[in-house]
Amino acid sequence: MPPARSWRNYAQLYRLEAGRCKKCGRVHYPPRLICPECQGRVFETFRMKRTGKVVTHTVIRTPSHEFSGEAPFAVGIVEMDDGPRLTLQIVDVDFDELRIGLPVRLEFRRLFAEGEAGVIHYGHKAVPLRT
Amino acid sequence: MRDVAVIGVGMQKWGELWEKSIRDIFVESALLAMDDAGVNRIDALYVGSMSPGIFSAQEHLESVLADYLGQKFIPGTRVESACASGGLAFRLAFMDVASGTHDIVLAGGVEKMTDVSGGEATHALATAADMKWEGMSGVTFPGLYAMMAVAHMHKYGTTREQLASVAVKNHANGLHNERAQFRMKITVEDVINSVKVADPLNILDCSPITDGAAAVILVPADMIKRFKRPGVKVTGAGHATDTIALHSREDMTTLKAVSEAARQAYAMSGKRPEDIDFAEVHDCFTIAEIIVSESLGFFAPGQGGPAAERGETALTGRIPINASGGLKSKGHPVGATGIAQVVELVEQLRGAAGPRQVKDARVGLAQNMGGSGGSSLVHILEVM
Numbered sequence: 001m002p003p004a005r006s007w008r009n010y011a012q013l014y015r016l017e018a019g020r021c022k023k024c025g026r027v028h029y030p031p032r033l034i035c036p037e038c039q040g041r042v043f044e045t046f047r048m049k050r051t052g053k054v055v056t057h058t059v060i061r062t063p064s065h066e067f068s069g070e071a072p073f074a075v076g077i078v079e080m081d082d083g084p085r086l087t088l089q090i091v092d093v094d095f096d097e098l099r100i101g102l103p104v105r106l107e108f109r110r111l112f113a114e115g116e117a118g119v120i121h122y123g124h125k126a127v128p129l130r131t
Numbered sequence: 132m133r134d135v136a137v138i139g140v141g142m143q144k145w146g147e148l149w150e151k152s153i154r155d156i157f158v159e160s161a162l163l164a165m166d167d168a169g170v171n172r173i174d175a176l177y178v179g180s181m182s183p184g185i186f187s188a189q190e191h192l193e194s195v196l197a198d199y200l201g202q203k204f205i206p207g208t209r210v211e212s213a214c215a216s217g218g219l220a221f222r223l224a225f226m227d228v229a230s231g232t233h234d235i236v237l238a239g240g241v242e243k244m245t246d247v248s249g250g251e252a253t254h255a256l257a258t259a260a261d262m263k264w265e266g267m268s269g270v271t272f273p274g275l276y277a278m279m280a281v282a283h284m285h286k287y288g289t290t291r292e293q294l295a296s297v298a299v300k301n302h303a304n305g306l307h308n309e310r311a312q313f314r315m316k317i318t319v320e321d322v323i324n325s326v327k328v329a330d331p332l333n334i335l336d337c338s339p340i341t342d343g344a345a346a347v348i349l350v351p352a353d354m355i356k357r358f359k360r361p362g363v364k365v366t367g368a369g370h371a372t373d374t375i376a377l378h379s380r381e382d383m384t385t386l387k388a389v390s391e392a393a394r395q396a397y398a399m400s401g402k403r404p405e406d407i408d409f410a411e412v413h414d415c416f417t418i419a420e421i422i423v424s425e426s427l428g429f430f431a432p433g434q435g436g437p438a439a440e441r442g443e444t445a446l447t448g449r450i451p452i453n454a455s456g457g458l459k460s461k462g463h464p465v466g467a468t469g470i471a472q473v474v475e476l477v478e479q480l481r482g483a484a485g486p487r488q489v490k491d492a493r494v495g496l497a498q499n500m501g502g503s504g505g506s507s508l509v510h511i512l513e514v515m
Contacts, residue, residue, distance in 0.1 A: 056282040058278050058329045063269055063271065067269035087265045
């Protein structure tokens with residue numbers, strides 16, 4: 001990603017800022033300008049809690065070239081405790097531990113390096129919550 | 132609105148066509164369609180192509196193709212809706228003729244995918260997903276469909292064998308299609324033991340990377356006598372979108388763009404799912420055919436897998452699906468796929484499908500889909 005393309009998303013990418021629709025209460029991540037549920041246009045911005053659970057998952061064995069050095073890796077859709085769902089890598093996990101309902105916590109990690117300069121992109125990955 | 136008929140179809144063999152360029156591939160199939168209709172001139176051109184810019188370093192494709200098709204000055208339009216680009220081109224051609232704007236309209240589709248590396252092709256296809264909010268995770272298209280499969284298996288008990296039975300059936304049909312890219316018989320064990328791509332999907336659950344094109348000619352139904360060709364009428368058309376990201380959908384075991392497009396097409400044609408004699412559906416992955424067969428209303432939610440395994444969707448089954456071999460065996464040159472589905476419908480409705488002919492085929496349905504279901508088109512065609 002060019003610098004501006006990642007810079008303008010810092011609030012969401014790094015601080016997990018979501019928007020709660022003032023009209024229907026639905027939470028959107030990333031924030032939107034109009035609510036797809038009720039067409040409301042006024043939102044309250046807040047930082048999501050970092051916990052959620054896996055609602056589906058896979059293990060990528062044949063990646064695209066940006067991720068070619070990393071396969072196999074687990075990817076899942078995580079439903080945050082605040083409501084929104086995110087597609088994230090699930091790390092620090094044995095593949096046979098993957099299951100629907102697995103509680104996870106989002107941690108700030110290195111995502112991938114891009115281009116000849118190897119610009120590193122950071123963001124969130126999901127880690128199983130261990131009790 | 133005027134009634135619309137298809138009076139010509141054309142499709143050359145698909146595969147890795149290294150000796151041919153994108154314009155050669157398109158013009159060959161378009162000329163076959165024009166010859167089939169018996170016309171040398173067309174009034175307008177619509178062509179579906181997902182990403183000629185990345186795959187062939189060529190945009191402005193409508194002018195390239197109208198020029199090389201020998202049709203100077205006609206209006207040309209390239210349309211893009213990821214893997215549903217061909218279906219969308221057909222819809223726009225249908226609306227063009229129905230509206231009375233033009234009489235003889237060519238709807239085509241083309242993709243030349245093997246001029247770039249596998250990694251670049253995967254990247255080009257991945258741009259049909261939410262590049263930012265899905266792409267950052269490294270998830271691939273097989274990965275998105277794999278996550279639908281995991282959710283479907285969890286909710287309904289769909290099995291690995293049921294997924295495999297879709298690929299086995301489509302390859303069995305493709306054996307009888309001389310234009311198919313992969314004509315080979317496979318078994319459930321072959322699928323289950325093939326190379327892993329994105330768990331639980333293996334390479335034999337996935338449609339291939341293909342060069343290919345297809346074209347059809349549409350005219351007003353009341354002009355059909357002039358063409359001395361068996362006409363097939365377009366009686367239903369539907370089109371819908373859904374969220375770009377899979378994770379934004381409340382239910383990942385159904386495809387709302389498909390059910391909404393189908394609802395529109397059924398309403399226009401006055402048909403119900405049980406009136407459909409056969410269908411061509413978008414089996415980009417085995418799980419896609421199972422979910423689509425449910426979202427089209429052929430089977431109740433969760434029954435698509437068992438029905439496929441019991442042979443209900445086989446060539447001699449209750450509702451034959453993908454008699455052509457589907458994307459799985461025939462190949463998936465993304466922009467051409469939606470048009471090739473219409474080619475198969477017309478050949479079946481003419482009774483000209485040879486060894487893969489569906490018995491008593493009078494009403495056919497084509498369902499084309501973009502991305503992980505972010506767009507879908509459904510068309511119903513009938514014998515006139």
